[in-house]
Amino acid sequence: MEEEPGQKTRWSQKAGFRVGVVLVCVLVIFGIVRQMSVPKSFGQYGYYRGDNVEEWVSMDQTFAPGNQVCAQCHAQEVQAAAQAEHNQLDCQSCHGPMLAHVKQPNQTHPKVAGNVDLCGACHREMVGRSKDNIRTVQVGSHSGGLDCVRCHDPHQPYAKIGGGRQ
Amino acid sequence: MTKERLSRRDFLMSAAKVVAAGVVAPAGGLAAAQAVFADGQSTSQETAVQQMWAGKEWGFVVDTQKCIGCARCVKACKLENKVPLDEEVFRTWVERYLVFNDDSGDEEVRTDSPNGGLDFKQLDVAPDKQFFVPKLCNQCHNPPCVQVCPVGATYRTGDGVVLVDRKRCIGCRYCIQSCPYGARFLHPVLKVADKCTWCYHRISHGMQPACVEVCPVGARKFGNQLDPNSQVAVLKKKARIRVLKPDMGTKPNVYYIDLDEVVE
Structure with missing residues (x-):
C-alpha cells in the first residue's frame, strides 16, 4: 500500500464502495420494477400467467x-x-x-326458422356433398319456394306426408 | 487530502464483496416481498387446476367420410365463442376439395371455403373426387405459436389445449404467422390473437365442444386420449388415421379418419 503513514482513507470514500452503491441501487430498482410488471401468477405452471387457466374455465357457455x-x-x-x-x-x-x-x-x-336456408344447409344438392351420405334435393324445384316445414315435420321428416319416403 | 492509490488486489477484493452484497441483498428482499404478497388462496387454486388436469390429454377425431359440409359447426363455434358472425375469421372452418383427373393423368385440385364453409355454392362441374374437410386448431404437442410468443401470452395447458391469455397478448401477430395450419387470427373486436380452444370453458365442465355438440352426422369426436374407453382413444387405435402436415414436427392432436393425400 502506498498510503501515507497515519492517514487512513475512510471506507466510504473508496471507489469500490461508490460503484457498489450504484450497483445495489440498479438491482433494487430492477427488482421493484420486475415485481410490479410481472403478474403474480406468472410461472405458476409454466411460462405464462397461471390465473389465465381459471379465466378460460369460468367463461360463460352458450350451448x-x-x-x-x-x-x-x-x-x-x-x-x-x-x-x-x-x-x-x-x-x-x-x-x-x-x-x-x-x-x-x-x-x-x-x-327456429323452418325454411330452406336452415334445412338446405344439410339437404341442398351441392358439388362436394355426396348423395351416399345425405339425402339432398334441389331446394328451388323441390319446394317451389315454400318453407320445408309446410310438408315436413323436422322431428319426424316423413310423418306429415304419409310416413313414406317419396 | 492525500491521494489514495489502490493496489489491484485490494480493488478486486472490495469489488467482489460489493457485488456479492449487491446480489444477495435485493434477492433476499425480493423473496421476502414475494412471501408477503403471496396469499393462501393461490395454492388451493393451484391444486384445483392440477387436479383438473390430472390423467387428461384431450384429443379430437374428424371423420372426413361423414362430413356433409353443412357448416353447423362453424356457426355454432362463432356463437359459442362470441366471434363476430359477419367477419371473415374462424376458429373452425370447413374446406371443400374437388379433385379432377384428366385423360393425361394430370390431377387438378380445387379447394374453397367461402365464409368458412357457410356459403358453399353449387358449381357446374363434375369432379372425380369430392369431399369436405373440417379444420380447427390441432392443439399441437409441440406448438410453434407458443414458442414464438414474445410475452408469454400463449401456452399449452396440462390437459393439452393451447390457450391465449387475452390480458397479456399485445396483438403482435407472430403466432398467427407461425401456425402452419392457419388456425389463428386477430380477434376483430378484442384485437388479440384468437384461436380454437376446444371450448375449454365447456370441456372443463364435462360438456362437449360446441362444434361436436351440433354436428348432425357425428363427424367430430372429442374425448380424453388417456381414457382407453373414450371414443377418441378407440378410434385412434382402430381407425385409419392421419394428422395434417406430420412433417412439420408439430405433433397435432386432431386425428383425421380417411384423410386424402391432397389435403394440406
Whole structure:
C-alpha cells in the first residue's frame, strides 16, 4: 500500500464502495420494477400467467350440454325425434344455442326458422356433398319456394306426408 | 487530502464483496416481498387446476367420410365463442376439395371455403373426387405459436389445449404467422390473437365442444386420449388415421379418419 503513514482513507470514500452503491441501487430498482410488471401468477405452471387457466374455465357457455337437458321439459319432441331420421341430431343443431332458454325458460323464447336456408344447409344438392351420405334435393324445384316445414315435420321428416319416403 | 492509490488486489477484493452484497441483498428482499404478497388462496387454486388436469390429454377425431359440409359447426363455434358472425375469421372452418383427373393423368385440385364453409355454392362441374374437410386448431404437442410468443401470452395447458391469455397478448401477430395450419387470427373486436380452444370453458365442465355438440352426422369426436374407453382413444387405435402436415414436427392432436393425400 502506498498510503501515507497515519492517514487512513475512510471506507466510504473508496471507489469500490461508490460503484457498489450504484450497483445495489440498479438491482433494487430492477427488482421493484420486475415485481410490479410481472403478474403474480406468472410461472405458476409454466411460462405464462397461471390465473389465465381459471379465466378460460369460468367463461360463460352458450350451448346447453345436450338433448337430455331438453328432454326434461320437451320429452315428447325429443322422443319423437329419437325414433326418426333425425335421431343423430342435437336439438341445438337446428334450434341454435339454448343455454339461456334452459336457465330462464320463461324469459327467452327462441324461434327456429323452418325454411330452406336452415334445412338446405344439410339437404341442398351441392358439388362436394355426396348423395351416399345425405339425402339432398334441389331446394328451388323441390319446394317451389315454400318453407320445408309446410310438408315436413323436422322431428319426424316423413310423418306429415304419409310416413313414406317419396 | 492525500491521494489514495489502490493496489489491484485490494480493488478486486472490495469489488467482489460489493457485488456479492449487491446480489444477495435485493434477492433476499425480493423473496421476502414475494412471501408477503403471496396469499393462501393461490395454492388451493393451484391444486384445483392440477387436479383438473390430472390423467387428461384431450384429443379430437374428424371423420372426413361423414362430413356433409353443412357448416353447423362453424356457426355454432362463432356463437359459442362470441366471434363476430359477419367477419371473415374462424376458429373452425370447413374446406371443400374437388379433385379432377384428366385423360393425361394430370390431377387438378380445387379447394374453397367461402365464409368458412357457410356459403358453399353449387358449381357446374363434375369432379372425380369430392369431399369436405373440417379444420380447427390441432392443439399441437409441440406448438410453434407458443414458442414464438414474445410475452408469454400463449401456452399449452396440462390437459393439452393451447390457450391465449387475452390480458397479456399485445396483438403482435407472430403466432398467427407461425401456425402452419392457419388456425389463428386477430380477434376483430378484442384485437388479440384468437384461436380454437376446444371450448375449454365447456370441456372443463364435462360438456362437449360446441362444434361436436351440433354436428348432425357425428363427424367430430372429442374425448380424453388417456381414457382407453373414450371414443377418441378407440378410434385412434382402430381407425385409419392421419394428422395434417406430420412433417412439420408439430405433433397435432386432431386425428383425421380417411384423410386424402391432397389435403394440406
